[in-house]
Amino acid sequence: MRIGIGTVRRLAASGQIPAVKIGRRWHFYADALDTWLISPSRAKPKEDLRQWLSILDINDGYIVIQDEKVVFANARSAEMVGYELEEIIGKPAESFLSEAVREEVLERYRRRLRGMAEPPQYETTLLRRDGTRLPVELSIAPPMPYEGRPAVFLFIRDITERKRAEEEILRNYRIQTVLSALLRISLRDISLEEQLELILKHIIAIPWLTLKSRGCIFLVEDDPKVLVMKAQHQQPAPLLAMCTRVPFGRCLCGRAASSGGIQFADRVDERHENRYEGISPHGHYCVPILADGKVLGVINLYLEEGHRRDEREEAFLRAVADVLAGIIERKQAERKIFEYEELSRLKTNLLSTVSHELRTPLAAIKGYSTMLLDYDRRLKHDEKLEYLRSIDKAADRLTELVDHLLDMSRLQAGLLKLEKAPTNIVPLLKGAVLEAQLRAPRHRIVLKAAKRLPRVNVDARRIRQVVDNILDNATKYSEGGTEVVLRACRRGSELVISVSDQGIGIPPEDLERVFDRMYRIEQRLTPEIGGIGLGLAICKGLVEAHGGRIWMESEEGKGSTCWFTLPL
């Protein structure tokens, strides 16, 4: 079928091809016209394109390519590539194509010219005169004659806006994917520290962020003006040592915390105060984690040196920080609830234990004294003495219990006053060993102290209490006949004192907990051994009040060693 201009007009008037008549001219809808042109099922003009084109008045660009050269074009297409209309006629088609896509587009064109199946529309980029790129959609009609020889008609549509919208959607999608991955991590039943580590790894691994594979997350803990490193990934060792605690205002992270705003650096500049000899070149995003204006922490990310600040990256990192803030707040609330429950459980335990521990010696006192009163004449002298001794012991036990409870509550309330004085530690230890030996005559208690130990500034009575308690603990949990060794030596700026026994030992998972209040009670490992388990908790409180540390080492079945230090 031959289609003349008249036919086109007729088709347009009857609505078969999209066009409107304004005044005397037909205007085609480019959108629909290219669909019509490139659709293989519709009739196409067989007469020469040259005449046919004269009627087209469309907004999109179009060109006709013959022998891989532009032979016809409209003003819009010239504008798209940044030339005047006259300039582009006769130019090779490849001059409008960047190298990256040149071969592909020309190959498609050639296949189309040979009548081979090719997708009629595809997206590519044009190379403009000034070297910039323009994203376009090309629609290629089947080959048609142009001035008697085969040619290809191409619609060119500028899709910059569409591309931007698509990228925006893709970007949002990627951001959503990351944020929901972070939320999934937050739902895992692991500690906050482990969650932070996973989250950090996840952020660093985002391919479209181009971060260095390194970073850390700080949180604000007890001290409201200090950042504490809680998670890190491949941080260099010198920095790890330097940055475990970073005060607000110091270095980039401290600045992010004190200002509440993202700190960006494209290189190690003067703000980067925590640095060391040979630090490798890098930049940073330090992103504060904020909740209602309160700084909960900082995310520290590494960039290549010279990275360009990008508002969209910063917006994304702020969104990540917001998600993190939610996670941290929830975890902290959970922890508070847990601690509260733990505390109230401990209090209940303490009450019932204390009540039991008080009532047992009271029962002996009340029982034996009423017996002595009621049956005085029927009891022999020796038996009476035995009961009186039991009453005496029970009274001692009560006194000790009350002392322990008082010490514990003073320590907890921070009311314990230390009467410090320079003290020679060896005589103190000797005295402790002598008396402990009296209390546990079946053990061999030995003192091994280094020579010429310096004096320490301590409350001698309290330190004696600690040593007594640890020694009694050692004899209590080891068989008679075994050895208990008390050692003292100087190590750096500390005096180190230890007590080793050859007793039943402590399971490794309990080593930390033996210093908790009431640890013994909960375990009820050895119900035949009395006491309410406050002894070691008090020792810990007293040693820490002196600025020292206390810890336990043990091998189950072989014995334990309790260590404590006193600063010199």
Place this chain on the structure above:
Amino acid sequence: MAKRRKAKTVLIIEDEAQVRTFASRVLELEGYQVLQAEDGDTGLKLARQSQVALVLLDLRLPGRDGWAVLTQMKSEPGLSAIPVVVFTASAAVVQRDKALSMGAVGYLVKPLSAARLRETVAQILRRE
């Protein structure tokens, strides 16, 4: 002491030595035969072996505790008729009600006097 035909036997199940000594001595002085057990299992064994008229039972025991011993006694045909007096350091009302509902006939709170012990025991055995 006039009607002493055959002394009634009281079983004391208590892990605290001093309390056990006190209770058994008072009851001996009152003319009862006394059996002592340091834990629940020994106590149950003694109860099955001997003609026990009354059990004094501590609730806080190592191993099988007083509650378990009480439950076992009340469900065992040979033992269920023996009156049990619970003997504890806890004065909580809930504990007391729980013990009585589980079949205990008395609830003694430590510390207690010799008089309170002998009167409670005598009263219950008179009733039986």
